[in-house]
Each structure stands twice: as C-alpha cells, then as structure tokens.
Amino acid sequence: MIEIHNLSKTYAGGVQALTGIDLKIESGMFGLVGPNGAGKTSLMRILAGLLRVSSGSVSVFGQDMGTAAGKQTAKALLGYLPQELGFYPTLSAREFLDYMAILKGVTDKRLRQTQIEQLLEEVRLTDVADRRLKTFSGGMKRRVGIAQALLGNPKLLIVDEPTVGLDPEERVRFRNLLSGMAKRCTVILSTHIVEDISHSCNDLAVMSKGRVIFRGAPAELVQQARGNVFTVLLRDEPPDGGLSVVSTLQMTDGVQYRVLGKPDGRYEAKPIEPSLEDGYIWLMQHAAQPTS
Amino acid sequence: MDRYWRQMWGIARYELRMQWRRGMLRMVMFILPLASVLVIFLLAGMQAQLSASQTQWSAAYPAEFRLTAMAIFILLPAAAPIFAALPLLLAETIPLDGKLNMRDTLDSTPLPLWVYLAGKVLGVWLGVLIALVICIPVVGAVFYWKLGAFNVWVWLQVWGAVVVPSGLLSSGMGVLFAAAQPTRRRAILVNFLLIPVFVYLYSVSPLLQVTVLASLAPEQAFDLDANGKITALRLMSGDVMALSAGLMVAALAVAGLLAWGGIRWKAGRA
Numbered sequence: 121m122i123e124i125h126n127l128s129k130t131y132a133g134g135v136q137a138l139t140g141i142d143l144k145i146e147s148g149m150f151g152l153v154g155p156n157g158a159g160k161t162s163l164m165r166i167l168a169g170l171l172r173v174s175s176g177s178v179s180v181f182g183q184d185m186g187t188a189a190g191k192q193t194a195k196a197l198l199g200y201l202p203q204e205l206g207f208y209p210t211l212s213a214r215e216f217l218d219y220m221a222i223l224k225g226v227t228d229k230r231l232r233q234t235q236i237e238q239l240l241e242e243v244r245l246t247d248v249a250d251r252r253l254k255t256f257s258g259g260m261k262r263r264v265g266i267a268q269a270l271l272g273n274p275k276l277l278i279v280d281e282p283t284v285g286l287d288p289e290e291r292v293r294f295r296n297l298l299s300g301m302a303k304r305c306t307v308i309l310s311t312h313i314v315e316d317i318s319h320s321c322n323d324l325a326v327m328s329k330g331r332v333i334f335r336g337a338p339a340e341l342v343q344q345a346r347g348n349v350f351t352v353l354l355r356d357e358p359p360d361g362g363l364s365v366v367s368t369l370q371m372t373d374g375v376q377y378r379v380l381g382k383p384d385g386r387y388e389a390k391p392i393e394p395s396l397e398d399g400y401i402w403l404m405q406h407a408a409q410p411t412s
Numbered sequence: 413m414d415r416y417w418r419q420m421w422g423i424a425r426y427e428l429r430m431q432w433r434r435g436m437l438r439m440v441m442f443i444l445p446l447a448s449v450l451v452i453f454l455l456a457g458m459q460a461q462l463s464a465s466q467t468q469w470s471a472a473y474p475a476e477f478r479l480t481a482m483a484i485f486i487l488l489p490a491a492a493p494i495f496a497a498l499p500l501l502l503a504e505t506i507p508l509d510g511k512l513n514m515r516d517t518l519d520s521t522p523l524p525l526w527v528y529l530a531g532k533v534l535g536v537w538l539g540v541l542i543a544l545v546i547c548i549p550v551v552g553a554v555f556y557w558k559l560g561a562f563n564v565w566v567w568l569q570v571w572g573a574v575v576v577p578s579g580l581l582s583s584g585m586g587v588l589f590a591a592a593q594p595t596r597r598r599a600i601l602v603n604f605l606l607i608p609v610f611v612y613l614y615s616v617s618p619l620l621q622v623t624v625l626a627s628l629a630p631e632q633a634f635d636l637d638a639n640g641k642i643t644a645l646r647l648m649s650g651d652v653m654a655l656s657a658g659l660m661v662a663a664l665a666v667a668g669l670l671a672w673g674g675i676r677w678k679a680g681r682a
C-alpha cells in the first residue's frame with residue numbers, strides 16, 4: 121500500500137509541480153490522468169524514489185521514501201517504465217533485459233533466462249530478441265521497456281504512459297497484461313488515453329496543475345457528466361452557446377455533434393449516456409469549482 | 413554483499429561489451445600499440461646517437477644490460493602520452509548513460525551508486541587490460557627489431573609494475589572524474605584537467621622515480637648473477653611497490669568520491 125501525505129514538489133527552477141497531494145493507493149490498478157504538465161510524471165518519479173519531495177511524506181509498503189534505506193528497500197519491489205525511455209542501442213533486446221535483471225537482483229542465471237524468455241513472449245518480441253535495439257521501431261522499444269519493468273516480479277509497477285506508440289492490437293494486449301499483473305500487485309498507470317483506464321482501472325485520480333481534482337472509481341467520473349451530454353444534428357454551422365464538442369460524426373443529412381453542456385432551444389438535442397471521456401472533459405472544464 | 417558483487421560484475425561485463433561494439437575498445441586497442449610504436453621509432457633514433465657518443469659508458473656493460481636499460485628508458489615516455497589519452501577517450505563512459513536516457517531506469521533498480529561506479533570502472537579496466545595485453549607483444553617485437561636482444565623478463569616486470577598500473581590509474585580516474593558531467597563534450601574538457609594531475613602523480617610516484625633512476629644508473633638497477641646476466645629488477649622493492657600502490661588507490665578513491673558526490677548533488681538539486 122502507498123500513502124502520500126500533503127506532498128508538494130517545487131523544482132529547482134521554481135516550478136511548483138505538485139501541491140498538497142494526499143492519496144492512498146491500495147493494490148490493484150490505479151489510473152492517473154491529467155493534461156500535459158499536470159504533474160503525473162513528477163508524482164510517479166517520487167513514488168519510484170527518483171525525485172526528492174519538497175515537503176510532505178511518501179511511504180511505499182511501509183518504507184519511508186524520504187530515507188535512503190527506505191528507498192533502497194522499496195526499489196527492490198519496484199518495476200518502473202519511465203515516460204522517456206532509455207536504451208543501450210548496441211545491446212540486443214535479450215541482452216538489455218539480462219542487464220536490467222541483474223541490476224534488479226535476479227542473480228540466478230537460470231531464473232533470469234526463464235523470466236526473460238517468458239516476458240519476451242508476453243510482449244511478442246521473441247523473434248527479434250537478438251537484434252540490436254537501435255534497429256527497433258518506437259513501439260518495439262516501448263515493449264522492451266514494458267518487459268524491463270516487469271522483470272523480477274515487482275510488487276509495485278509504475279508505468280508512465282506505457283501505451284504511447286503502441287498499435288491498437290498491442291495496446292489491447294498490453295491492457296490485458298497489466299490487468300493480469302494487477303491481480304498480484306499494485307499497478308500505477310498514467311495515460312492521456314482515457315480508454316486505457318476505463319478498461320482496466322478500478323480506481324483513478326485526475327490531476328490538474330499539480331493537484332488531485334478527482335479521486336474515485338471510473339463510474340463516478342462518468343457520473344460527473346450525467347445529464348450534460350447530448351447529440352445535436354446540424355447542417356452547416358457548428359454549435360455555439362457554451363457547448364463544447366467532444367466528437368463529430370459525418371451523416372448523410374449533416375454533421376452529428378456530441379456536445380457537453382446545456383443546449384438551448386435552438387438545437388434539437390438528444391440526451392445520451394455519458395462516457396468516461398465525457399466525464400473527464402466535463403471535470404477539466406469545471407475544475408475551478410470544487411468537486412467531491 | 414553477494415548481490416552487490418553480482419551487480420558490479422554484470423555492469424562490468426556489459427560495459428566491456430558495449431565499449432567494444434561502440435568501437436571505443438577497438439580504438440584503444442588500436443591507438444595504444446600504434447602510439448607506442450611511433451614514439452619508439454622516434455626515441456630509438458635518438459638513443460642510437462646517444463649511445464654512440466657514450467661508447468665508454470656502453471662498453472663498460474654487457475650488451476644485454478645496456479639494451480635492457482634502454483628498452484626500459486624508451487618504454488616510459490612511449491607509454492606516457494597514451495595514459496594522457498585514455499581519460500579523454502573514456503570520459504564519456506558514465507555521461508553516456510545520461511545521454512541515452514538510462515539514468516531513471518538504472519536508478520529505479522536497487523543498485524547502490526557506488527556499485528554502479530565500481531562496475532563501470534571495472535568494465536573499462538577489463539578493456540584497457542585486454543588492449544595492453546595485445547600491446548605488449550607488438551611493442552616488444554618492435555623493440556627487439558630496433559634495439560636487439562634485451563632481457564624480456566625484466567622488461568615485462570616494468571610493464572607489470574609501472575605501465576599496466578598507470579594505465580589502470582588513468583583510465584579509472586578518467587571515468588570517475590568526468591562521471592557527473594552532463595555531456596560528452598564537457599566530460600572530455602574536464603578530463604583535460606587530469607593531465608597535470610597525472611604529471612604530478614607520476615612525478616611523485618616512487619615507482620616511477622625508481623624506474624627512471626634504473627635507466628639512468630643501470631648498475632644500481634639490476635640484480636646480476638656471477639656471469640653478469642640480469643636476474644631481476646632490484647629497485648622494485650616491496651616498500652616502493654606498496655607506496656606506489658597506496659598513492660594509486662588514494663588517487664582513485666578521491667576521484668571516486670568526486671564522482672559519487674557529484675552525481676548525488678545533481679540528483680538532489682532537481
């Protein structure tokens with residue numbers, strides 16, 4: 121279990137990236153969403169023991185991340201996929217995973233090999249495992265990064281935008297892989313793709329400008345937009361009057377807009393079921409007002 | 413402790429492999445013999461003139477004796493520029509991990525910083541040792557050809573006691589001294605500062621002083637048997653070796669502390 125108490129982070133340059141974060145994260149899959157610069161990466165790097173806090177406290181499985189000993193113990197239980205991936209271009213995928221496994225303390229050679237083969241299989245890279253990483257495509261590199269994070273059976277898996285650059289098929293496969301992991305350990309996942317979360321997380325937080333502005337189950341986020349989602353069919357002009365368009369669909373007799381807000385009498389609006397994305401956008405637009 | 417040792421060895425093994433594939437190790441392997449052979453050619457010409465003018469000096473000693481003193485005398489200036497070049501060639505070793513975005517990934521593992529640094533140095537040392545082992549027969553053959561039959565055993569002792577440790581010292585310090593630099597260019601620039609440090613270190617190193625003395629006053633340098641054949645390099649006594657080794661370890665420890673503190677300081681500043 122992870123406990124974050126009144127956490128703030130100000131970078132050396134003076135940017136306040138996190139302000140007064142209070143979170144308790146239980147086992148299972150936890151989603152972290154928010155716009156660019158919200159502070160997701162900063163929070164995850166603090167949880168991984170890579171970044172010092174400015175004030176407040178963080179404990180990971182009872183280890184105080186403010187102390188060197190606590191960090192060291194927690195890191196032995198951690199799998200981390202950074203947002204900006206690093207690689208050794210001259211190593212093959214198999215060699216890179218072997219290197220990372222040794223660093224993670226999987227010192228038994230047999231065990232290491234079994235784990236690596238299994239993970240290569242899971243991210244479907246077995247066929248290219250002996251090719252140098254510099255010859256890999258962006259998505260293939262990300263899959264190596266995912267495999268690297270899963271080495272050593274971590275108790276806490278922190279993955280920062282893991283689905284960026286994955287094709288739809290791989291994205292689904294990866295979601296399933298994470299769901300499987302979440303049965304055994306705590307998974308913290310950040311993403312811009314709300315869909316990633318709706319499929320797998322039982323708990324999520326929405327961050328904005330360094331604060332947590334929503335915390336709850338995906339269904340509760342959907343709930344935020346209930347009664348405020350409509351479709352309107354228009355022939356030429358897009359809708360105005362305080363409505364925001366979430367998506368458009370070309371029809372034979374015009375354009376169907378999916379809008380958030382309260383359409384006035386001019387439009388022939390049909391109320392519809394909100395999606396998680398509607399809830400998220402609704403929340404972001406009304407973030408200034410206090411929620412829950 | 414066992415885990416630290418395995419982590420260290422793992423880093424060293426892969427560092428060696430990556431140095432080789434990046435071409436760095438091949439470069440060191442190529443430059444080392446080439447530079448020493450070049451210097452040998454330069455000095456051997458001078459030495460021939462020198463000994464011709466010192467016929468009295470030369471005549472007083474058996475040929476093997478003279479040639480061995482000469483081979484030692486030439487070896488040291490031949491090796492010196494290489495040891496100045498090693499820190500520049502190897503400066504990027506640790507900054508490269510930052511450039512490749514590996515820092516966060518590495519730091520997310522339970523790998524203590526000192527184990528990481530030691531592993532990197534060990535890997536580089538393996539590479540330098542391999543390069544030197546290739547270097548020795550090449551340089552030896554050129555010596556034999558240019559000078560004649562010197563005492564190979566004594567000459568190898570000088571390699572083992574002076575040249576190889578100096579190579580390890582300058583490569584190890586080169587890696588550690590530049591460890592906290594953010595870019596490759598800065599790392600190389602910073603390691604230029606090491607050159608005067610080496611000049612100083614080598615000038616105070618008792619082993620080096622003794623070896624230079626050996627070539628200037630050869631009658632004090634060697635143990636001879638009844639027939640006047642060299643049996644050993646006398647001046648490399650246990651005391652001198654211990655003092656030199658102590659100096660080397662101290663220099664490496666200072667560089668290691670600088671690396672450790674520099675990286676820590678950078679991480680804490682973010």
Ligand SMILES: Nc1ncnc2c1ncn2[C@@H]1O[C@H](COP(=O)(O)OP(=O)(O)OP(=O)(O)O)[C@@H](O)[C@H]1O
Pocket residue numbers: 131132133135136137154155156157158159160161162163203682
């Ligand atoms: N190393 C750093 N030094 C200074 N400021 C930083 C640093 N890293 C991030 N920031 C700032 O902190 C804030 C939060 O950044 P962070 O990377 O945590 O956001 P994020 O939610 O992960 O964004 P994204 O979705 O774009 O990845 C931003 O304003 C950013 O400019």
Ligand SMILES: [Mg+2]
Pocket residue numbers: 160161162203280
């Ligand atoms: Mg981010």
